[in-house]
Amino acid sequence: MDERPISRVLIWLASASFLFLLAPVLIVIPLSFSGDVFMSFPPSSWSLRWYASIGQHPKMIDAFFFSLQLAGAVTAVNLVIAVPAAYALVRLAPPGAATLMSVLTAPLLLPTIVLALAMLIVAARAGLLATPQGLFLAHLVVTLPYALRIISTALATVPVAVEEAAATLGATPLTVFRRVTLPLIIPGLVAAGALSFLVSFDEVVLSLFMSGPRLSTLPVEMYHHVESRADPLVAAISVLLVLFTLLIVIVVDRSLGLARTFVR
């Protein structure tokens, strides 16, 4: 489409910026193979000791499995709630649908620190601090807007004519949804699910406010570790997390195209 060659100056500038953007992720990989007791770069020796030492941190492992369960539960409930809501807003278009949409996506706009404090105070009163229920509700609040937005976009691209054709042929609204609409928005559901999962799994601000010594998520445990000690343990965990994230990204990219999910 664009035939003008990209100027060399621009390519150099962009490359330098790219290096800056990826530097912190790239440096973690060699650091995770450090043989040193403390963090220093470049490491003076190489080993797999920090990967092995993950096993000696039961709190990290517990936190990982809790984060996994939490993100899984959040994703599942998210889709169950967001699909009917998106359908109602896009297809049934009740009066004030646009306003409702902005109200329901408002949690994304609000500075996270404000939301986190607001939730902490209410959760403390309700006895939900450092409980799975409290963290579940908090994560649901911040992931629902993403799911709602992605599924609404997916629904809007399904031609109404296809649904009407099925309805004319005698299918009930539920059947039309199940047999026609739902299969057509599967890519959107995958994207919404994956994003909800990753947002929940990586969420640290809300979790930090809502968790306690008894119960915390993996990012919170990592935060506390980095805050108190400078060793390569977190690098080893990070590399595993990068691989894990990459796996999910590839799954989404295969089913929809990552770029299309975000740029729009």
Add this chain to the structure above:
Amino acid sequence: MSAAATAQGPDQSRRGTTFAATTLLVPILLINAIGFMLPVANLAVISVSEIRSSGAMTGGWSIAKWTTVATDPFYWELLANTVRTSLIVTILTLIVSYPIALCLHRMSGAWKSILLVLVISPLLLSSVVRTYGWIAILSDRGLVNSALAALGAQEPLRLMFNQNGVIIGLTEILMPYMILALLAGFGRLDPRVEEAAATLGAPPYRVFWRVVLPLSLPGVALGSLLTFVLAISSFITPKLLGGGRVFLLATEVYDQAIVTLDWPLAATLSIIVLVVFGLALAVYTRILRQIG
């Protein structure tokens, strides 16, 4: 639905649709109300609640926290420092993100997709991981100082546990948002306009200055707003790279809420974050009206 419309009056069907929509929306509205509306409204109440020195609420009202914040120079300095840091971060993020966005806009095909994925993927990675990466680069025994030492530097450069570290880390962390906003803004940029300017004899820098940059301003404004707002509310990176020596509104909200347990003060400070957020939004709307 069309069958229902013919069987009943259109008015009745309309009411039926609204009823169905309401039913489907109940769960999400409930969660929004309980998990979002109620807690945020409660913040305003808490900020004017009276507490004992133990942190327990007395049930009475007090504007003590607001007067403290208004009269103690520490909090004015905190506000000024937060706004200053966020502005510096926004400008730096814009400068380093612009070339990437422009490059991506001009590319096409497989390379564009790959680079776009590279821009987005840091967003999917916990900010704890990325901040940790910056510690490995900026600390006294990190990449930069090891390189400087190898070149013969005697003293390590202080890049962490101060304002510099926070600014560098935040700039990188917020880049993906800026790049995506800029890319959306570049949609108005027609390569034929640039070509026309070049054909008429404008050197590349003038094409950029007179054509490309003005046309991309809406994207610049949106990206800057987004970056600024995220910068004023971020605290993981300032906490870890500032090492407790950099005081910002967001880190203070955390300390008051979790360490000191002074919820009214934390609530007051977080409302100030909201006010700054609202002002930024107002400035953005104003600027957008001028350039649009």
